[in-house]
């Protein structure tokens with residue numbers, strides 16, 4: 330299939346997807362990624378998604394852009410507050426802001442908040458703090474867009490999140506996948522009523538599927554020792570007990586689907602009518618609202634229709650986790666504060682930023698513009714040189730004065746001179 334044809338098919342498919350809700354699993358599972366079909370090590374440009382029934386609908390061409398060194402002119406890329414910086418950013422701040430507005434629209438029409446949060450988490454959560462080298466260390470680097478990683482068992486269903494975001498990616502070519510995934514996740518939390526997350530952007534994308542992490546870095550929901558397993562996985566990411574508990578609170582959103590993860594009921598009274606694609610089992614009654622009810626519900630376990638994974642239960646069983654879980658069940662503000670901090674940290678794991686310190690797209694976080702200091706600017710008057718000043722001083726002193734104070738007038742002397750001049754004139758005229 331030529332690139333042009335793939336792109337055309339992709340565009341048509343994407344247009345239809347923007348208006349659709351999350352695909353039911355049967356359809357999603359029939360979607361396969363075809364890496365240049367037979368190539369064992371496909372180039373990104375040759376990757377395409379395609380339905381197994383070849384005539385039916387889904388195809389898209391992931392990134393053409395990331396093949397080339399993707400740098401743009403400095404003028405277009407410098408964010409407000411850093412005027413004059415000579416650094417070109419990989420993601421463009423203005424495009425990120427516009428993409429955020431499009432994500433908000435997408436959320437309103439598709440109710441895809443939960444899966445976008447899960448997408449961001451699964452891209453970042455492969456990070457291994459013991460590996461220094463990027464992108465080997467994993468983390469928020471956009472690698473989850475490649476088939477090889479999407480096919481990891483833990484990522485079942487996330488191809489749907491990618492499909493929802495792809496039209497936005499295509500519209501904003503100067504936004505990296507790594508940034509887009511994290512932007513979508515943070516925006517979804519905020520739009521669901523969660524805390525404001527102080528995010529930074531500028532994440533660099535990996536360029537090929539060979540840079541994807543090995544399978545097995547994300548947590549299992551039902552390991553033999555859930556608390557120990559959570560620590561193994563999250564400590565490897567450099568996160569601590571408080572962050573494990575706070576981040577688990579993201580399960581206040583969304584559902585588990587047995588046909589994807591193997592966990593949860595096919596449907597419950599809270600999910601059978603959607604919103605979004607119906608089905609699955611949620612952790613909370615209002616699973617599109619970000620609040621602290623996840624902690625209350627798993628503590629009380631009163632409702633059989635609500636899900637509690639073994640790793641969720643561990644939060645109230647392990648003594649160290651329990652301290653935080655109890656606190657968050659009682660105090661939503663405490664949960665929101667800790668969640669926002671942990672989410673921002675998660676979103677940066679393993680990321681390589683350009684510029685290295687990243688940048689904000691929230692105006693209020695931009696550095697305060699420098700105060701206007703008049704003394705820094707020329708007044709238009711020319712300063713006298715030191716030698717000129719000394720010369721003037723010497724001339725003043727020669728007549729008994731100084732440049733700092735005016736000469737005193739000698740009235741008597743002036744009158745005598747005036748009288749003498751007048752007398753001289755009179756005698757000259759008389760002759």
Ligand code: HEM
Nearest residue numbers: 443444446447450548549550576579583584585586589590
């Ligand atoms: C603590 C270890 C964790 C385990 C074992 C775990 C496991 C799972 C499982 C099994 C599902 C169901 C997936 C499906 O069937 O579609 C799920 C969904 C979800 N997870 Fe986690 N998760 C963990 C941590 C996290 C974290 C840290 C976040 C975010 C910060 C998160 C966010 C979500 C969301 C939002 C969903 C719902 C997705 C949807 O409705 O499509 N999870 N998780």
